[in-house]
Amino acid sequence: MTPRYFLRRLVTLVATLFAATLVVFSLLSVLPGSPAQVILGTQATPASVKALTQQLGLDHPLWRQYVHWLHGLLTLRLGHSYISQLPIGSQIGRSLAVTGPLIGFGLLVGIVIAVPFGVAAALFRRNAAGAAITSLSQVGIAVPNFIVGLLLILVFAVRLGWLDASGFTPWSQSVWAAFKSLVLPAIALGLVEGALLSRYVRSAVLDVLRSDYLRTARAKGLSRRQALVRHGFRNGAIPVVTVLGLEIPSLIIGAVVIENVFTLPGVGTLLLQAVSNRDLLVVQDVVMLVAVVVLVVNFLVDASYRLLDPRLR
């Protein structure tokens, strides 16, 4: 991949991010219901509502509010929430400390499930075991992750009492307790991902097994296993890495749902709360966070993909 192409893609990324801020801001600024009225409730006098609107700077012209917000995003000085007066940056940071590890562990669980099952499905494809594994992965993809979550709660929290049904102990309080509170959620998130990834692992392994370079390597005298490891792995990793990257949006959505099932104070909870409280600044910032993550991951996957696959250079 030439530096010039890379630069072009980088510029495009920045432009898309900028466009995203415009989209987010315009969508949210047309939401009905003034935040001041929401904050003050049904007994507020129109005078109070007006006073609060002024206090919050919501009577400024839209373009000015947009510039102010954008400036905050770029300098990472995100200001304070209208509703709670708390600094938004630390709120988001705190919720990321839940959702980040959740997605990470979920992905780990997914990989731990996908690799052995996918490889096994490929190797045993000619017999009943392989068919069984493939069917299992089909079922795994089909079950909604919140059902898996509820099932896990029912079995492990309510009936067996091994783990808590909900809640999250902050990392600062106890690393072990925090980890424990993410076990069931990560499994719920990772099971479905694992089923999905296992199919790609299977295809990747199959491709590798049938490929030319493998035969060449064998012809050169390498054993089947040696050839697999030395050449197959790198080539097989390409589609799997790609899929991992492309799965990020659905992992994020999955995390939001799982957070709801297990009442974890993560990004998803923050977003849903903020929307129903009309805490617009928080909503804007969280939505942009997701957009940035998705776009940047997309960009990185593309970049690494071109690096990995010499055919595309």
Added chain:
Amino acid sequence: MSATAAEVLTRSERPSRRRLHPSAAIGGTIVAAIVLLALVALFWTPYHATIPSDQVLAPMSGHHPFGTDEYGRDVLSRLMAGAKLTLYAGAISVLIAVAGGVPVGLAAAAARGSIVDDLLMRAVDLIYAFPALLAAIVLAAAVGASTTTAMLAIGIASIPVFARVTRAASLQVLGSEYVLAARAYRRSTLAILWRHVLPNIRALLIVQASLLYAIAILAEAGLSYLGLGTPPPAPTWGAMVQDAQQYLGRDPLLVFWPGIFIALAVLGFNLLGDGLRDLLDPRLREQR
């Protein structure tokens, strides 16, 4: 660019000839069964799906094969009505995705390499950056959650998939000999797209639509579960799970019946899509 990723994926996904052709049959059967259920529900359900009664949380019995829910409504009737609603929601979402994504993909492929191509695919990237959930949240906040907002959100968020697949597949067709010949005859781009490209990518689009249908059903279930989709008393399966989860300890089956049906529907459409892809594969390979 991610279109190439999609290309590579379709190549890797190429199955061996000995792949499970039963996929299409099994998937097709499941889908057909659910469609049948939905069609029957259009005219008749054992009991009314939304009228409460006082037979609250009854266990499975002859009268109520799946029991009743917390308002005394027959679960089987609700599942049937749910089939109707869920299929409808999935269909509209797919339609939106197709209607939005295919033209964009075709246009981008036809304008390949130019600014138009770039802009279109960047716009698609922009949509991709906002997962369906975010769109659904914003829509729900703006006008209130409903099946319509869920369908819109899922449909729009799925446009990128169709746009990219369409573009990648169209590019292949546009590079083929028929098209070169057509261009030599000075056929217009529109005619080429209509006469050569669309018929050849139709199969691929159907496969993609089936797979997307499965995703749309899952997504609608998730949104309803979060309260961002179909509101009660409408019995989409996702909403039924949301309703029932507070009785998880008392009557877990109330949660899991709709869950099982969701899984079945998704499984059906996935298997159907996979099976169709296998069946159409030799034809797909011809165009490479």
Added chain:
Amino acid sequence: MRTRMKAAVVAVLALAVAVPAAALGFGHVARSHTASGTLVIGSNVAPPTLDPTASPAAAIDEVFDYNVYQHLAQLTPNGGVTPVLATRWSVSNHGRTYTFFIRKGVRFSNGDPLTPADVVFSFKRVIAPKSTYPYKVLMAGINSVRARGWTVVVTLKTRDWSFIYNMAAYSNGVILDPRAVKQMATSPVGTGPFMFKSQVPNYSVDLVRNPYSWNPRTNVDAVTFRYFSNANSENAALQSGQIQVIDNALNPNDIGVFKSSSKYKIVHGPTNGKVQVTINNSSGPLSNVLVRRAITYATNRKAIIQAAQGGYGIPLGSGTVPGDPWYIDMAGRYAYNPAKAKQLLTQAGYPNGFSLTLTLPPYSYATTSGTLVAAELNAVGIKTTIKNIQWPLWLSQVFTNHNFDLTIVDHVEARDIANYANSKYYWQYTGSDAVSKLLTAANAAPTQASSAATYKAIVRKITTDAVNDWLYVPEAVTIAQRGVNGLPQSGRTESFYLGYASFGQAPSAAARAQGYGG
């Protein structure tokens, strides 16, 4: 070679199963979730902010009112008013002047002493022109506030029989430390038995005993409120001991597992809430009083209370609740009678019914009641479509723009019958002028008794005019481990006061007299 590969695969598979299993196994250690003396309470809605003067949300008062902040006088769960920061008060000048005698020896949780100047500051902060107190309108009648020695004198423009009650019930009445007001949203400072320690937004709030408190020493060392977005996880948390109390159970329907167990007790009592089907009196057929009465005859309150509240509710027939000085039980006036409903509809000129929309906010009582109400209305020929919207949209669409036919909402403010005198209030009652006159008369009445009698006339009028279809008064249902005592026995105070709470000690006579014998 082949076997080695197979062995590797098996090993990986085994690991994949063993590691998670081991992790779960570790979870089987005996768990004690709270430090000794910390009471953990589960609730549903987290405070959107820590400042009760910035938002009317009940979730804030649940934690901070009376526990951290105190008023001159406060409500008790039994429905009375008790002196707190004022030891007593006298009323003079035809009910227009209140003289409050401020308690001596009180300190805020930061050590600052309470002075009458602080009280004056707090009152003036409410009525300041730019103030944004949510209930500012209730103190609009204040003419002047000043300190005189160790008393505070408040003069009103006209007599207001509800002045003390409103001051005790609403956040207008919290007494603040002027030096700590700037950080109110992040570090609240008050004179109550507890002080704020920390919070995780949307998740938990921690309080600890206030070392400077003038109140009798609390039995518990600390209190944590934990928030659950669904009843499921809340119940599971109580069952596993993660929390010891559920305050205001989200789904009173599903507490059977606790009712039947000897390890838990249920404490319940009325709130000030009025769950009602609000009728837009200016919308089409709904402007006809016969139609409104028909709607009321069509609703089966008992079934709704059973479904929405698990039976923990009191049927309501008007805009007043038991505990109001002017309460009359009107629930029997338009008792459930679908036949009569149809008859009235025909009489009103709608023999085949008509269609309307029922707009619902996202609260479970609303969606549950709404399902039944819609079914009941459909049964008498009124084709009802349900529309679910979020709260901010409800506020702008229904409440501000009056864009609705029917809606279901819980009016939690106590003694808010004055809303029926407001012609612009969202249900657009055409008889509000007449009520307004009655209201003025009631407030000017020379005795509390005659005032209450005039209020009763208002109650009768709005019931006759069937302004709204009042459904029920929800009860606050608290589930607690047996052994946790001293909890509030009703929901009449928005505050979940824990000054009398204890692990295992019997509540004192004083506590029980006020209604904290739970």
